Amino acid sequence: MSETNQRYDVVVIGGGAAGLSGALALSRARRSVLVIDSGSPRNAPASHVHNYLGREGAPPAELLAIGRAEAADYGARIERGEVVAAEKLADGFRVVREDGSAVGARRLLVTTGLVDELPAVEGLAERWGNEVLHCPYCHGWEVRDRPVGVLAVSPMAVHQALLWRQWTDDVVLFRHEQPDFTDEDYEQLAARGVPVAEGVVAGLEVADDRLTGVRLAGGTVIPREAVVVQPRFTARSAVLETLGLVPTDMVMGDHVVGSYIAADPTGATDVPGVWVAGNVANLMEQVVGAAAAGLKAASMINMDLVTEDTTRAVAKRRAPFSAEAERRVTERVLGDRRHGLQETR
Incomplete structure (x- = not known):
């Protein structure tokens, strides 16, 4: 398996409206971001996107191309590929692609969408x-x-x-x-x-x-x-399942209409450090709603990272006064006294 030392603040899995919106916001927040996109958007068969204010009637491919360029302008890295697994580590995540390559991430934003089963x-x-x-x-x-x-x-x-x-x-x-x-x-x-x-x-x-x-x-x-026709809306949840997240059935009456990954209103899942946005979490979301969900999740991810960065900064600031540091100073002083190297009063 090919390993890499590359590590990002956030790896976004899925390059649709939700993923690119999240990547744009995170890049503007000066986070290092990698978007891994399989290149199979749900709305590829459609000729136009509708109800997207300011982009009404835009071809789906055009909208995504604009989104990729905007996110890249702020430093996001966008790569084509299929993520097959993610592993929780002590300090983040390891994301594995189908070619065996892997990258590290402090946080994950998964926006893999759904499959329409006819x-x-x-x-x-x-x-x-x-x-x-x-x-x-x-x-x-x-x-x-x-x-x-x-x-x-x-x-x-x-x-x-x-x-x-x-x-x-x-x-x-x-x-x-x-x-x-x-x-x-x-x-x-x-x-x-x-x-x-x-x-x-x-x-x-x-x-x-x-x-x-x-x-x-x-x-x-x-x-x-x-x-x-009403398809069955099945979440593309394989990557999330490798992290232990199990899809939930969406039921209308006694009929299962699809599956989704449960999350709180910000997109946070039961796995700390993993957020979801778009159709993988909300089967009925339209494109503009998916983009909004990506933005919301991104803001919460950045806040989570800010909290972690602050905690680390405080710990570093306190390091000279830690119990271990005090022990070392005490041992040195007592040692000096024992050897007559320090004058006593």
Whole structure:
């Protein structure tokens, strides 16, 4: 295994909005910072970032490129790589990459995000981030007034259909393999003009690289230009698990919608010295929220380091008057007296 003597105040694992925001703040606080980025952002399939004040509509890759340049301008080091493990040491952490190289860190900020796990329906994965969507606040405006289908894969399906009805009056809810809805559900859907399509969804219809419809198992195709589906949101927690942090299931009703790493409001985890920010800790966080969480965690990390630096400075200042120093002085004085080298009064 390749070792290195490099040691940073903070190693940031993950180079998305949360990680780069944290790196920027820490670098501006004159901390030595290394960002290790796997290069696989969650929003890579999306064409634009939305609801990010001042950067509305920016391509995700462009936003990250700007963030990397800004953090680097203040001294942050940014490297491509995959972190496979982290080890707690007496004075910090040892961070190991897939190539076997390792670096040291006084603190860790982990912003590895999550993985969207889609149902096994033909065509969903291929159109994900294009016409297959999940968040109306991220993509609702782009499909406003167009035919939208909601694929029921959880007890939240009726809620999803009613929510997307805000952006278009042409919403069809595909019951797929979910249990039948309640009378109250049907009444609400009818009141909002949302029909329910019975039958298992077999796949999506695509023509000229555009979604055209949803195909049921019986062969019926219902024209749609966008499909909404709720993925399972699984935290990228492998590195954190090597430190003993176990993912927590996020449950809505009786349905597990994903997993996350528990932390306090500042991002501090149960492992002292380890903070998390972004989707790895909050499954519902949008890009701007992830950036804000990275900033908050960074400020707390810096304060933690300031406290440690101060404690060390006080100990160093007191060193000449420590018990050990006094013992040495006493022994020297008594020794001088014993050998008649010091005049007594």
